[in-house]
Amino acid sequence: MSVITTRREGEVLVVTSNNPPVNALGQAVRAGLADAMAEAAGDDAIQAVVICCEGRTFFAGADITEFGKPPVGPSLPEVIDAIEASAKPVVAAIHGTALGGGLEVALGCHYRIAVASARLGLPEVKLGILPGAGGTQRLPRVVGVAEALPMIVTGNPIPAAQAGKIGLVDKLVAEDGLAESGVAFARSVIGKADHPVSSKRTDKIGEIPSDSDFFDEFRKTQMRRLKGFEAPEACIEAVKAAIDLPYEEGVKKERELFGKLVTGTQSKALRHVFFAERAAAKIDGIPADTPVLPVKKVGILGAGTMGGGIAMNFLTAGYAVTILEREQEALDRGVSIIRKNYERSAAKGRFTADQVERAMGLLTPTLDMNDLADCDLVIEAVFENMDVKKDVFRKLDGIVKPGAILASNTSYLNVDEMAAETKRPGSVLGLHFFSPANVMRLLEIVRAAKTEPAVLKTAMDLAKKIGKVAVVSGVCFGFIGNRMLSPRQRAAQAMLLQGAKPWDVDKALTDFGMPMGPFQMSDLAGLDLGWDKANSKSETIRDVLCERDRRGQKTGKGFYDYDENRRPSPSKEVEAIIDEFAAKSGLEQRVFSQDEIRERLLFPMINEGAKILEEGMAQRASDIDTVWINGYGWPAYTGGPMFWADTIGLDKVVAGLKAHAAASGAEPDICKLLEDKAAKGETFN
Ligand code: HSC
Ligand code: NAD
Numbered sequence: 001m002s003v004i005t006t007r008r009e010g011e012v013l014v015v016t017s018n019n020p021p022v023n024a025l026g027q028a029v030r031a032g033l034a035d036a037m038a039e040a041a042g043d044d045a046i047q048a049v050v051i052c053c054e055g056r057t058f059f060a061g062a063d064i065t066e067f068g069k070p071p072v073g074p075s076l077p078e079v080i081d082a083i084e085a086s087a088k089p090v091v092a093a094i095h096g097t098a099l100g101g102g103l104e105v106a107l108g109c110h111y112r113i114a115v116a117s118a119r120l121g122l123p124e125v126k127l128g129i130l131p132g133a134g135g136t137q138r139l140p141r142v143v144g145v146a147e148a149l150p151m152i153v154t155g156n157p158i159p160a161a162q163a164g165k166i167g168l169v170d171k172l173v174a175e176d177g178l179a180e181s182g183v184a185f186a187r188s189v190i191g192k193a194d195h196p197v198s199s200k201r202t203d204k205i206g207e208i209p210s211d212s213d214f215f216d217e218f219r220k221t222q223m224r225r226l227k228g229f230e231a232p233e234a235c236i237e238a239v240k241a242a243i244d245l246p247y248e249e250g251v252k253k254e255r256e257l258f259g260k261l262v263t264g265t266q267s268k269a270l271r272h273v274f275f276a277e278r279a280a281a282k283i284d285g286i287p288a289d290t291p292v293l294p295v296k297k298v299g300i301l302g303a304g305t306m307g308g309g310i311a312m313n314f315l316t317a318g319y320a321v322t323i324l325e326r327e328q329e330a331l332d333r334g335v336s337i338i339r340k341n342y343e344r345s346a347a348k349g350r351f352t353a354d355q356v357e358r359a360m361g362l363l364t365p366t367l368d369m370n371d372l373a374d375c376d377l378v379i380e381a382v383f384e385n386m387d388v389k390k391d392v393f394r395k396l397d398g399i400v401k402p403g404a405i406l407a408s409n410t411s412y413l414n415v416d417e418m419a420a421e422t423k424r425p426g427s428v429l430g431l432h433f434f435s436p437a438n439v440m441r442l443l444e445i446v447r448a449a450k451t452e453p454a455v456l457k458t459a460m461d462l463a464k465k466i467g468k469v470a471v472v473s474g475v476c477f478g479f480i481g482n483r484m485l486s487p488r489q490r491a492a493q494a495m496l497l498q499g500a501k502p503w504d505v506d507k508a509l510t511d512f513g514m515p516m517g518p519f520q521m522s523d524l525a526g527l528d529l530g531w532d533k534a535n536s537k538s539e540t541i542r543d544v545l546c547e548r549d550r551r552g553q554k555t556g557k558g559f560y561d562y563d564e565n566r567r568p569s570p571s572k573e574v575e576a577i578i579d580e581f582a583a584k585s586g587l588e589q590r591v592f593s594q595d596e597i598r599e600r601l602l603f604p605m606i607n608e609g610a611k612i613l614e615e616g617m618a619q620r621a622s623d624i625d626t627v628w629i630n631g632y633g634w635p636a637y638t639g640g641p642m643f644w645a646d647t648i649g650l651d652k653v654v655a656g657l658k659a660h661a662a663a664s665g666a667e668p669d670i671c672k673l674l675e676d677k678a679a680k681g682e683t684f685n
Contacts, residue, residue: 004032006039009183011047011190013040016179022060023053025101027072029063033105034074037082037090047190049090050182051083051109057096058118059105064127064271067262076101076133077251080108089195093182094118094169097157104131107138110195113171113185114160115178120168121157125231127274128267128637132258136238137199137250143168144204145239149218153235154225167204199247210240228513229637230266265647269639272685273629276622276640280471281460284619286453293405293458296320299375301392303334303365306409307381309437312338313466315359316438322364322371335365341438373399377462379431381409389413390421397422405455407431408446412478415448425450429459432479434631442631443468444479469630474617480627483612484641487604492518494664495600496541497582499589502559503570508597513635518601520568523558527551544577603656606645610674613684621684642684650678 003019003026015036017023033051040049053059062076074082083090083105092098092106094114103120106112114120122131122139130136131152140148143166151158163169173181189195208214215236219226226232234257241253261267298314300307300323311321315338325331342356351359364371372378378400380392389408396406406428408418419428430446443463447456456472463470473479478486492505506517516524527542528551536543545551545558550573552558553566560568582589592600609624618624625640638644645653654675661668677684 002032003028004036006036008046010187011045012183012186013043013046013049014179014183015040015049015051016054017052017059018054020055022057022097023055023102024061024063025059025076025105026063026066029059030074030076030079033079034082037079037086040088041086046088048088048186049086050093050179050186051090051105052093052179052182053095055096058092058094058098059102060097061100061102061123062133064274067271068268076104077255080104080133083108084110084197084199086110089186089189089192091182091186091189093173093178093185094120094160095175095178097121099157100124100131100135101133104133104135104138107135107142107198110197111170111185111189112163112168113173113178113181114163114169115175116160116172117175118160118163119157120160120163121155122152123155123157125153125155125229125235126270128229128231128264128270129261130231130235130238130254130258132255132262134199134251134254136235136254137242137247139168140239140242141201141205141247142198145208145243146214148242149215149236149239152239153218153222153232205243208243210243215240228635230264231261234261266637269637269643269647272622272639272643273625273636276626276643277469277630279620280469280623280626281464283447283456283460283472286457290453290457292461293376293403293454295376295405295458295462297322297375297377299324299372299378299400300381301372301378301396302381302383303331303338304381305435306433306437308334308338308341309435309439310379310381310409310433311363312341312359312438313433313468315362317466318362320362320364322366322375324366324369324372326367328367331365331367335363338363369395369399372396373401375400375404377405377407379407379409381433384411384413386413386417389418393418393421393428397424403427405429405458407459409433411482414477415446415475416450419448419450426452427455429455430473430475430479431459432473434481440631441467441469442481442627443470444473444481444627444631445470446473446475446479448475469626471623471627472619473627474615476612476615476617480609480612480618480624481631483617484605484608484624484628485632487608488601489518489522491600491604491660493541495592495597496578497585498587498592498664499582500592500597501570501575501578504592504594505597505601508594509601511594512598512602513638515633519559523552523560523562523568525552526554527558541578541581544581545574548573550574599656600660602641602644603653603660605641606653607657607669607671607674609642609645610671610677610684614671614673625685639685646683646685650674650683651681654678 005016007014019029040046090109091111092109095118098106098120122135124131147166164172238254238257241250297320300311303323303325311323314321345351346356382388408430415430419425429448429451432444434440434442445459460470502519506520509517528546531546538544549555550557556562559574561571562568612618621642624642628634629636629640657670658668
């Protein structure tokens with residue numbers, strides 16, 4: 001059956017798209033829409049047209065899989081121009097998400113109606129491009145620049161009610177019977193003298209001149225979000241063109257900017273990120289009919305840094321949570337931090353006071369492990385110590401109902417060993433959240449040797465429900481993310497002994513787009529994490545820093561000095577300590593370029609990533625990219641570490657690793673998979 005069908009409701013032609021899963025505007029859909037418009041034009045009995053979609057959503061945009069392939073007509077702009085040129089009014093009837101090209105189709109229509117649950121947006125910028133089918137020119141004309149600019153530059157969709165307020169939607173209609181509502185609306189406009197044509201509107205576009213401060217003010221508020229990305233600035237330029245140029249010329253400008261972006265590296269990388277996140281949700285070796293186990297009540301052990309944040313994820317999503325601590329004081333502290341975090345978010349407008357109370361009302365604090373007996377899932381976030389973890393698993397196994405899932409939030413430890421303490425190893429897995437757990441999107445799901453498929457599938461399902469991006473990892477020290485952090489830390493330390501300063505090292509990574517470098521990260525985490533005070537013998541730079549109470553941000557100083565606002569500055573004392581160690585090492589002191597620092601930090605990570613793949617600890621290279629982008633702030637516009645390695649060339653990475661090893665007088669430890677791929681000219685993705 002054709003993806004586009006038409007049917008007549010009296011004098012109204014109803015055009016329906018059925019192209020699952022999201023009605024992407026692929027070639028067949030575009031051709032079908034063009035045919036339908038021709039059908040309407042050629043039939044005197046037809047006086048209006050309704051465009052709607054079957055399935056879960058209105059058109060969710062252009063078909064992203066077609067980018068980078070030779071275009072096959074009709075193009076989306078041609079189809080939308082044909083819709084807009086129709087002498088008979090066209091009504092878009094929107095449900096689900098009208099996104100990107102989907103919203104551009106709707107903007108080409110003369111009228112838009114939507115159900116209240118619908119959302120409308122132009123998310124192209126998140127794919128490193130801009131709306132290329134007239135969206136940057138039509139949206140400002142329809143809603144004004146002040147409303148259009150944030151939608152185009154941030155890519156965030158708006159709810160239908162707001163779209164109604166700003167004039168993007170003409171009428172909100174009932175959730176059921178959308179096509180019928182469309183027909184009724186169409187009938188109500190038949191016979192009107194003029195139907196609004198988005199590209200010809202002039203009533204709102206003059207409100208903000210293109211040289212107004214508005215654009216600079218907007219840039220300032222979005223600074224952090226825009227840093228390093230090329231597409232947002234192009235979006236701003238396109239919107240300015242909408243103000244300054246006649247529509248036809250503005251469209252030309254838009255097309256030119258789109259063409260440049262879509263062929264660029266950033267857009268390729270961001271499209272990779274889009275598909276990588278979705279691929280990560282697919283697990284090898286799990287039959288499609290594997291059931292998802294019911295989870296209603298969640299137990300959490302430990303109300304410390306992680307336990308509290310983990311609890312918030314579930315509370316926000318509406319799960320009942322019981323949180324366990326050893327002592328009343330720690331329990332009270334944990335619960336009050338959860339409340340404070342919610343209240344802070346409410347103050348920023350992210351929650352209403354009611355939502356805060358509803359979430360807090362779902363939380364049961366306890367000191368008695370027996371209260372976890374009826375939980376469907378229990379996650380432990382107690383100290384990172386195998387004996388403590390084993391003890392917890394043994395006890396939980398005896399208390400929590402049979403069939404319930406037991407999970408560890410361990411950062412490094414062996415989940416198989418914990419599972420072995422229980423009589424239900426099939427129900428044990430790792431759920432590794434990232435700090436702050438209520439904010440970071442990544443969840444590493446650690447598949448232990450005996451984890452059952454249903455348990456794994458349930459965890460993947462839960463991750464989606466609490467808004468996380470989940471990636472499956474095998475059991476190895478540090479799993480995917482932290483395991484790759486270790487060689488980076490070693491490389492950073494080694495450079496200190498050869499003349500680099502912590503701030504030079506960190507700068508190479510922040511310039512690359514990471515939120516912080518290795519030494520800023522150590523200062524944030526605390527240098528004394530795992531440091532043995534009693535046995536410290538001033539053997540490493542870290543030992544000396546901790547001995548002098550330079551333990552990181554929490555003591556006001558670490559590798560850096562911090563002021564009262566936690567702003568870092570280079571430290572003379574640290575420089576002197578490093579110089580002393582460097583002199584003792586006998587290594588030659590030299591100046592490192594920022595390029596060399598970056599390569600020395602990042603190439604060993606790629607090598608480790610390749611080992612992770614070779615050992616089957618990650619299912620695919622793109623999973624590693626997803627981990628680093630969502631768990632550690634790796635800049636998405638480079639596509640993640642493995643994609644980035646592909647873009648610079650694996651042969652270059654191997655050559656770099658060899659050169660760095662030679663410079664340090666060490667044997668290079670290069671992963672065979674990486675070396676083989678480099679030799680064959682292959683890539684990871
Ligand atoms: C665009 O529209 C550019 C335009 O300006 C036109 C430019 C024309 C220029 C011409 C110049 C001459 N395409 O996310 P889910 C797949 S750019 C292809 O899990 P959900 C997805 O991969 C586009 N495939 O579902 C997955 O496949 P799998 C702007 C797409 O319910 C499956 O659908 N639009 C696709 O959680 C389910 O996806 C966007 O960026 C697409 N556009 O969320 C919207 N969209 O099953 C992107 C999805 O094989 N999409 N797929 O893994 C989304 O944000 C989400 O998919 C939804 C649904 C919110 C729609
Ligand atoms: P934390 O010290 O802040 O909290 C641990 C809490 O567990 C403490 O409040 C302690 O009183 C409590 N606790 C200890 N034994 C208990 C028991 N038997 N029953 C109930 N409560 C008990 O530590 P954290 O940073 O939250 O780390 C917890 C776990 O999460 C560790 O395994 C850690 O490796 C992991 N993790 C930490 C981070 C991070 O950045 N902090 C990130 C990811 C994972």
